[in-house]
Amino acid sequence: QVQLVESGGGLVQAGGSLRLSCAASVSIFYVNAMGWYRQAPGKQRELVARITSGGSTNYADSVKGRFTISRDNAKNTVYLQMNSLKPEDNAVYYCQATNYGLTYWGQGTQVTVSS
Numbered sequence: 278q279v280q281l282v283e284s285g286g287g288l289v290q291a292g293g294s295l296r297l298s299c300a301a302s303v304s305i306f307y308v309n310a311m312g313w314y315r316q317a318p319g320k321q322r323e324l325v326a327r328i329t330s331g332g333s334t335n336y337a338d339s340v341k342g343r344f345t346i347s348r349d350n351a352k353n354t355v356y357l358q359m360n361s362l363k364p365e366d367n368a369v370y371y372c373q374a375t376n377y378g379l380t381y382w383g384q385g386t387q388v389t390v391s392s
Contacts, residue, residue: 278302280301281302284300287388298356310328316369326357334346340366343360
């Protein structure tokens with residue numbers, strides 16, 4: 278069982294930055310992959326960024342060049358640095374971990390970008 282706790286969401290003006298954190302209850306060193314997803318009202322949950330245990334990353338086209346995912350294995354934490362935020366980034370952001378075919382989700386953190 279992996280428990281994930283997100284933090285760092287909030288209200289920011291367009292063009293601003295936020296850093297989300299996802300703290301895991303277990304060592305993430307061997308977790309296959311961790312990622313950030315988001316869900317805006319009335320829309321499906323979508324992948325924002327993902328990082329594997331080997332450090333490979335992939336991003337949604339809409340955030341490339343603005344968002345950066347990273348992991349600190351010593352702190353069992355994954356981060357999402359979000360720069361140049363836009364109103365269309367408004368959503369609840371969820372942390373996800375996948376390990377040996379199992380998927381775990383955090384409770385989500387709200388990001389609100391004002392125009």
